[in-house]
Amino acid sequence: MPYSWTSPAPSPDSQVLRLWPHQSLPPKGYAAFILGTFSLVLIPLFTLLGSVLLWGILPFVLLAIGGVWYALDRSHRNAQILEVLTLTGERAHLVRHDPKGTVQEWDCNRYWAEPRMHETDGPVPHYVTLKGAGREVEIGAFLSEEERVALYHDLVRALRR
Known part of the structure; x- marks a missing residue:
């Protein structure tokens, strides 16, 4: 309770x-979720290493990771x-x-x-x-x-x- x-x-x-x-998400779980999301999103990007396409996709990947980070942080602050x-x-x-x-x-x-x-x-x-x-x-x-x-x-x- x-x-x-x-x-x-x-x-x-x-x-x-x-x-x-x-x-529901303790601080260690928060860090693990962000790290896990970042790692899973990077896997497909390894195929683009050395390619010009990497620089076209990388900002959107970083924006998505930043959005997840912001949403989780905002949710945590609102629950205080x-x-x-x-x-x-x-x-x-x-x-x-x-x-x-x-x-x-x-x-x-x-x-x-x-x-x-x-x-x-x-x-x-x-x-x-x-x-x-x-x-x-x-x-x-x-x-x-x-x-x-x-x-x-x-x-x-x-x-x-």
């Missing part, structure tokens, strides 16, 4: 939930999202760190914090939100459908304590 609950040591009654998008929900005895505090570096915060009295699941009304199926303090904020929209359902049930249990 791309989220985890922890309890800070000084305050055992508080809980911290950290959520992040699933990263972190949401942290801190539940203390009286407060519920949600902080979202976006890939662009912006930080969004939501704070509410824990008693009034209410998790909601919008099964079909949200931008994704089983859309989970937290409502309180006159606002409704999304949480875990980047998770898979099964993970959002599990998250909702975890939030209901955690907020009842």
Whole structure:
């Protein structure tokens, strides 16, 4: 699961939930994929060594490799999202760190914090939100459908304590 609950040591009654998008391609896999793609694309070019055609095809091959590199890098940067929900005895505090570096915060009295699941009304199926303090904020929209359902049930249990 791309989220985890922890309890800070000084305050055992508080809980911290950290959520992040699933990263299916680790850094070593990223490097291996780029190297493998580059190697496989170079194989047909060996037949063109010493030919004028090599210089006509080489820029397009390098452009294709650069495009794959850019797309993977952009995908990795867009997945740099972190949401942290801190539940203390009286407060519920949600902080979202976006890939662009912006930080969004939501704070509410824990008693009034209410998790909601919008099964079909949200931008994704089983859309989970937290409502309180006159606002409704999304949480875990980047998770898979099964993970959002599990998250909702975890939030209901955690907020009842």
